[in-house]
Amino acid sequence: MSANTDPCSRITELRELLNRHNHNYYVLNAPEISDREFDMLLKELETLEKQHPEMADPLSPTQRVGSDLTGAFEQIEHIYPMLSLGNTYSIDEVDEWFHRVRTALGGESFNVVGEMKFDGTSISLIYEHGRLVRAVTRGDGERGDIVTENIKTIRSIPLQLQGSGWPDFFEIRGEILMPWEAFDKLNREREFNEEPLFANPRNAASGTLKTLNSREVARRGLDAYFYYLLGPELPFDNHFDNMMAARSWGFKVSDIMTLLPSLESVDDFIRHWDEARRHLPVATDGLVFKVNSLRQQLNLGFTAKSPRWAIAYKFPAERAITRLRFVSFEVGRMGIVTPVANLEPVLLSGTIVKRASLHNEDIINTLGIHEHDMLFVEKGGEIIPKITGVDERDRIAGSQPVRFVAKCPACGTPLIRIEGEASWQCPNKFGCPPQIAGRVEHFVGRKMMNIDGIGEETAQLLFDNGLVRNIADLYDLRPEQLMRLPGFGPRSAERVMEGLEASKSVPYDRVVYALSIPFVGDTVAKKVARAFPDIDTLMSATSEQLAATKDIGPRIAESVVEYFSNPLNRQIVERLRAAGLQMSMPAESDEGRTDLLGGKSFVISGTFSLHSRDEYKALIERNGGKNVGSISKKTDYILAGENMGPAKLEKATSLGIPIIDENRFLEMLGQQ
Numbered sequence: 043m044s045a046n047t048d049p050c051s052r053i054t055e056l057r058e059l060l061n062r063h064n065h066n067y068y069v070l071n072a073p074e075i076s077d078r079e080f081d082m083l084l085k086e087l088e089t090l091e092k093q094h095p096e097m098a099d100p101l102s103p104t105q106r107v108g109s110d111l112t113g114a115f116e117q118i119e120h121i122y123p124m125l126s127l128g129n130t131y132s133i134d135e136v137d138e139w140f141h142r143v144r145t146a147l148g149g150e151s152f153n154v155v156g157e158m159k160f161d162g163t164s165i166s167l168i169y170e171h172g173r174l175v176r177a178v179t180r181g182d183g184e185r186g187d188i189v190t191e192n193i194k195t196i197r198s199i200p201l202q203l204q205g206s207g208w209p210d211f212f213e214i215r216g217e218i219l220m221p222w223e224a225f226d227k228l229n230r231e232r233e234f235n236e237e238p239l240f241a242n243p244r245n246a247a248s249g250t251l252k253t254l255n256s257r258e259v260a261r262r263g264l265d266a267y268f269y270y271l272l273g274p275e276l277p278f279d280n281h282f283d284n285m286m287a288a289r290s291w292g293f294k295v296s297d298i299m300t301l302l303p304s305l306e307s308v309d310d311f312i313r314h315w316d317e318a319r320r321h322l323p324v325a326t327d328g329l330v331f332k333v334n335s336l337r338q339q340l341n342l343g344f345t346a347k348s349p350r351w352a353i354a355y356k357f358p359a360e361r362a363i364t365r366l367r368f369v370s371f372e373v374g375r376m377g378i379v380t381p382v383a384n385l386e387p388v389l390l391s392g393t394i395v396k397r398a399s400l401h402n403e404d405i406i407n408t409l410g411i412h413e414h415d416m417l418f419v420e421k422g423g424e425i426i427p428k429i430t431g432v433d434e435r436d437r438i439a440g441s442q443p444v445r446f447v448a449k450c451p452a453c454g455t456p457l458i459r460i461e462g463e464a465s466w467q468c469p470n471k472f473g474c475p476p477q478i479a480g481r482v483e484h485f486v487g488r489k490m491m492n493i494d495g496i497g498e499e500t501a502q503l504l505f506d507n508g509l510v511r512n513i514a515d516l517y518d519l520r521p522e523q524l525m526r527l528p529g530f531g532p533r534s535a536e537r538v539m540e541g542l543e544a545s546k547s548v549p550y551d552r553v554v555y556a557l558s559i560p561f562v563g564d565t566v567a568k569k570v571a572r573a574f575p576d577i578d579t580l581m582s583a584t585s586e587q588l589a590a591t592k593d594i595g596p597r598i599a600e601s602v603v604e605y606f607s608n609p610l611n612r613q614i615v616e617r618l619r620a621a622g623l624q625m626s627m628p629a630e631s632d633e634g635r636t637d638l639l640g641g642k643s644f645v646i647s648g649t650f651s652l653h654s655r656d657e658y659k660a661l662i663e664r665n666g667g668k669n670v671g672s673i674s675k676k677t678d679y680i681l682a683g684e685n686m687g688p689a690k691l692e693k694a695t696s697l698g699i700p701i702i703d704e705n706r707f708l709e710m711l712g713q714q
């Protein structure tokens with residue numbers, strides 16, 4: 043390579059080079075240089091840009107890393123409103139649409155373009171003179187949020203167009219997606235951090251796009267496909283050629299996009315992709331058919347909500363059928379035994395499914411599962427696969443019904459069935475290995491004692507090596523013991539010791555949560571800790587006193603009393619106290635308290651991007667509001683996040699309760 047010696051020309055040259063390599067890698071999937079070479083060019087550009095601030099360009103490839111300071115989103119009106127598409131679920135209805143189009147065009151011949159319906163979140167990008175000027179979310183279709191800073195971090199989106207022939211001004215629409223691989227990685231991470239999981243890649247993509255920290259957006263690996271070009275001067279008079287032109291300018295336009303000259307070819311396209319879409323790297327929920335000619339599109343026009351020249355065919359919920367290998371019975375930290383169907387691996391909505399929870403004995407019986415049955419597995423837009431039925435025609439002759447185990451699969455203790463509940467439990471709390479290891483894992487988790495250096499695997503390793511038999515043993519660990527464990531060195535041992543030390547300042551309510559008292563989750567722990575502000579008061583509380591606390595029912599009260607009545611648990615608590623853990627609430631500070639929400643009650647639902655659920659709960663309380671668990675006539679507001687459940691939505695709507703999003707909520711607190 044002939045490196046340019048004039049720094050300003052070199053900057054321009056590097057930008058062009060890096061734009062090209064980005065396109066090769068993220069759009070064409072055909073890198074020409076190694077990641078290392080790419081990083082070196084990027085470093086060189088960064089250095090030169092620092093030395094020549096006069097050459098700064100917000101669209102330089104160095105600006106794709108994002109920043110922690112995106113700030114709140116401004117809104118803007120769309121130049122062309124963002125409409126939706128008419129939906130159908132059957133080939134027949136697509137055929138009817140085709141006939142309606144033919145009639146409306148007076149029998150004139152027409153072509154249809156068949157494409158994927160990508161299941162992400164839609165975006166509108168505005169380009170002027172070949173440069174990205176603005177990215178706007180769909181919003182309510184009329185106005186959307188300006189998310190340009192976040193969009194710039196998506197490497198497959200060209201910031202500076204390539205090739206030629208682009209109009210000076212145009213808009214391009216597409217779908218922001220989180221590929222399955224990135225989605226699985228993100229959820230694994232969230233699971234580890236005990237953060238709520240995203241239900242599907244669509245929610246993950248839209249949640250990510252609304253994140254105020256563009257560095258976080260950059261990290262999450264979004265992608266984008268484009269499917270609609272708009273503007274006063276487009277290069278061609280038809281959709282297909284315009285999209286091919288967009289591809290040549292650097293946009294990712296799916297190869298699946300096909301010109302279909304007849305109704306037969308439309309039907310074949312549906313039949314083919316109904317099956318073949320299972321192997322795509324991104325989530326799709328159907329197909330879209332569009333009349334190709336822009337003149338004919340204009341003739342057909344729009345209804346109030348959607349274009350007459352296009353229709354979406356939605357795929358039925360994905361279902362696979364696979365053979366049951368065996369049912370395993372797994373013991374959690376509370377001793378509950380969960381049956382899990384272990385399946386012959388099967389591809390479903392982009393991921394391989396090998397296991398699915400059967401939840402409890404009643405579900406096994408209702409489904410009527412026999413050993414080695416063929417089972418139907420479904421993923422209805424959610425990540426967790428569900429067994430929905432048995433194909434009895436394929437049952438192996440003489441195979442026996444699956445029976446729930448009578449003894450704990452881990453320690454052999456006879457199981458007991460909790461009254462009024464569907465689950466079986468192993469009562470051997472202090473001798474059953476998965477229960478002990480599970481409590482240790484819970485104790486060290488991020489929302490509990492947050493002990494850096496110990497994750498799920500290390501917790502198991504400590505237990506397996508006999509170093510930790512209960513949570514108090516953690517504080518007796520010595521670095522030389524840790525260094526004998528596989529994979530441990532002085533540095534990692536040191537990290538664990540530091541993590542343990544730091545956990546001594548974790549507040550009392552989290553210590554209560556970390557103890558693994560049945561029915562005491564994080565919210566209950568907070569309430570219990572507030573009402574019984576030190577461990578001695580809590581340990582001596584009666585179930586009546588506990589049940590007199592707001593939101594603490596008799597079941598929780600009894601569970602707390604039972605926990606502390608066990609001498610082994612009391613001993614553990616004493617050892618934790620001796621180790622220096624926080625065993626009382628700090629004196630309340632009034633800083634930051636307001637009465638802005640003046641006693642109003644809130645139900646929180648869904649997932650959020652600006653703050654965690656817990657942070658919202660705390661904000662509500664600090665500002666004089668109340669958190670309530672379920673919607674009733676008395677609820678004042680629903681604070682709704684990304685994937686609010688449909689039942690809640692319906693209930694809130696029917697009771698006329700205002701549903702507000704996080705931006706609106708923060709506005710109420712004067713924080714936006």
Ligand code: IVH
Nearest residue numbers: 125126127157158159160164217269330349
């Ligand atoms: S065309 C005026 N094409 O589906 C019509 N939309 O229900 C403009 N979508 O909001 C949309 N894949 O987010 C079109 N190939 C595709 C699409 C697609 C996904 C989404 C898009 C839109 C929604 C319409």
